Amino acid sequence: MKRAAWGLWLPLTAAAIWQVAASAGLLSPLFFPSPLVLARTTGKMAANGELVRNAAATLLRTAVGFLIGSLAGLASGLWMGGVPSVRRSLDPVISALNATPRLSMLPLFMLLLGIGESVRIVVIALSSAVIVSIAAVEAVGGIHRAWVDLARNYGAGAWEMFGAVYVPAVLPQIFTGLRLALGHALVMAVSTELVIPSSGLGSMIWLAWQTFSTDRLYVAILLTAALGTVLNAGLRAMERRVIPWKSVGQG
Amino acid sequence: MIPLLASGALDVAFASAVPASLNAVAKGARVRIVAAREVAVPGCIHEIYGNRKSFPQGLTAGSLRGKRIAMTAPTSLSAFLLDTILASAGLGREDVRPQYMRVREGTAALVAGQIDALAEKDMDFSSPEIIPGPSVADIVPGFQYSYIQFGRNLLDGDIQTGAAFLWAFLRGVRAFRSGKTPAVFDRLAESGGMDPAVVRGLCRNRFTIDGRIDPASIQRMSDWALSKGFIPARVEAAGLIDNRFLDQALRRMKEAA
Numbered sequence: 068m069k070r071a072a073w074g075l076w077l078p079l080t081a082a083a084i085w086q087v088a089a090s091a092g093l094l095s096p097l098f099f100p101s102p103l104v105l106a107r108t109t110g111k112m113a114a115n116g117e118l119v120r121n122a123a124a125t126l127l128r129t130a131v132g133f134l135i136g137s138l139a140g141l142a143s144g145l146w147m148g149g150v151p152s153v154r155r156s157l158d159p160v161i162s163a164l165n166a167t168p169r170l171s172m173l174p175l176f177m178l179l180l181g182i183g184e185s186v187r188i189v190v191i192a193l194s195s196a197v198i199v200s201i202a203a204v205e206a207v208g209g210i211h212r213a214w215v216d217l218a219r220n221y222g223a224g225a226w227e228m229f230g231a232v233y234v235p236a237v238l239p240q241i242f243t244g245l246r247l248a249l250g251h252a253l254v255m256a257v258s259t260e261l262v263i264p265s266s267g268l269g270s271m272i273w274l275a276w277q278t279f280s281t282d283r284l285y286v287a288i289l290l291t292a293a294l295g296t297v298l299n300a301g302l303r304a305m306e307r308r309v310i311p312w313k314s315v316g317q318g
Numbered sequence: 319m320i321p322l323l324a325s326g327a328l329d330v331a332f333a334s335a336v337p338a339s340l341n342a343v344a345k346g347a348r349v350r351i352v353a354a355r356e357v358a359v360p361g362c363i364h365e366i367y368g369n370r371k372s373f374p375q376g377l378t379a380g381s382l383r384g385k386r387i388a389m390t391a392p393t394s395l396s397a398f399l400l401d402t403i404l405a406s407a408g409l410g411r412e413d414v415r416p417q418y419m420r421v422r423e424g425t426a427a428l429v430a431g432q433i434d435a436l437a438e439k440d441m442d443f444s445s446p447e448i449i450p451g452p453s454v455a456d457i458v459p460g461f462q463y464s465y466i467q468f469g470r471n472l473l474d475g476d477i478q479t480g481a482a483f484l485w486a487f488l489r490g491v492r493a494f495r496s497g498k499t500p501a502v503f504d505r506l507a508e509s510g511g512m513d514p515a516v517v518r519g520l521c522r523n524r525f526t527i528d529g530r531i532d533p534a535s536i537q538r539m540s541d542w543a544l545s546k547g548f549i550p551a552r553v554e555a556a557g558l559i560d561n562r563f564l565d566q567a568l569r570r571m572k573e574a575a
Contacts, residue, residue, distance in 0.1 A: 097347055098325055173423070177419075177426065177430075178426060182419065182433065262420060263418060264391060264418045265418050270418075274392070276338075278338055279320055279324065279341040280341065
């Protein structure tokens with residue numbers, strides 16, 4: 068509860084100031100519709116199912132792309148981290164992909180895969196895979212030699228080494244990578260919807276811009292931001308459960 | 319573009335009477351259509367292009383049924399033009415498979431065969447695999463596509479400034495139509511890897527010579543936008559038009575002649 072209050076006071080204060088400024092006529096309603104107007108628009112869009120339909124489309128794309136990309140990134144990252152020759156071979160590829168704007172590859176993927184849902188998923192998955200892969204490589208590289216030696220001296224077998232040393236050591240960094248990747252997955256989902264605007268929050272933003280419906284534009288952007296916050300909070304909650312020792316150091 | 323025009327970030331926009339323009343005017347924004355630019359001319363401009371493999375018998379309005387057709391947005395001029403073409407064959411958007419994407423991606427997808435057709439006017443495709451479809455000029459003779467729109471800085475400023483802009487534009491149009499600007503075509507040919515002679519021969523009369531606005535064309539788009547739910551209420555064409563600048567520019571041209 069206390070955590071939620073800390074997270075909410077700033078946006079609520081901003082909304083209150085915005086409302087006061089709008090009511091006082093200091094902001095043009097054409098470009099800065101008041102929070103009350105936005106609340107009414109949100110209500111209308113929720114009532115006719117538009118919000119849920121588009122948010123669900125974006126969420127589904129984000130989830131599927133993130134899941135596929137994270138698994139691929141985790142596998143490749145652990146492999147690269149554990150086998151030096153693999154790391155030397157794949158590192159330039161991962162670095163190159165990391166430096167290339169993923170959205171710029173969209174036309175290429177469209178030529179290869181067509182214009183269906185798969186092309187969006189590939190772009191989102193690629194984005195997640197690169198981030199998780201880099202995090203996993205760093206995580207494996209950061210395992211202290213002393214922990215490994217200590218466990219071996221106490222007679223730990225292969226499975227014990229895996230469960231008691233390697234996994235606990237890499238999980239904190241991997242979770243950081245996953246949180247970053249999830250945020251990027253949402254950004255990529257919305258970005259691809261802006262380019263191929265058939266459904267989703269990006270499509271809503273594009274349509275609102277095309278029709279000069281600023282209230283709808285704000286609602287779609289705020290909903291995207293809220294969705295990102297909720298996804299991040301969800302993953303943080305999972306992180307606290309899976310690796311409780313990490314949060315000790317964070318206070 | 320229109321929101322930027324309404325905010326004053328832009329002073330002039332070359333745009334159609336798109337739903338953004340209609341909504342801007344309906345909400346009281348200082349955005350107005352001040353002159354016409356392009357008009358549908360038979361045999362001059364095409365509004366839809368198809369991949370030859372998808373239309374072995376030729377691209378007609380009726381042959382679009384069930385096809386994957388790309389356009390930039392459901393609110394765009396290309397969507398309106400597609401609906402006009404479809405309606406001429408008794409079809410609607412529900413009879414085709416619309417795909418929304420930018421022109422750049424749509425062009426690549428069309429050439430690659432990922433879509434069957436692309437609704438976009440005047441693409442000047444040089445690929446033999448791409449064929450043009452029926453022309454809106456045959457369905458709605460004299461339909462005006464696009465306009466010059468002014469934002470609040472010019473609308474509320476000194477009328478001479480806006481009129482001078484239109485005067486210069488119309489002079490450019492007349493020079494263009496009389497074939498006095500081959501450099502434009504040469505640059506276009508060079509950038510697109512096309513034969514300069516073919517490009518120079520493309521029709522030039524799609525630009526209106528006097529910039530006079532056809533309210534019926536605007537009303538047609540307004541009614542379409544209303545029927546699609548892009549605007550909340552009917553917007554009258556007359557409310558979008560401001561003829562002050564064009565009148566002055568044309569007077570000046572007449573005096574100069």
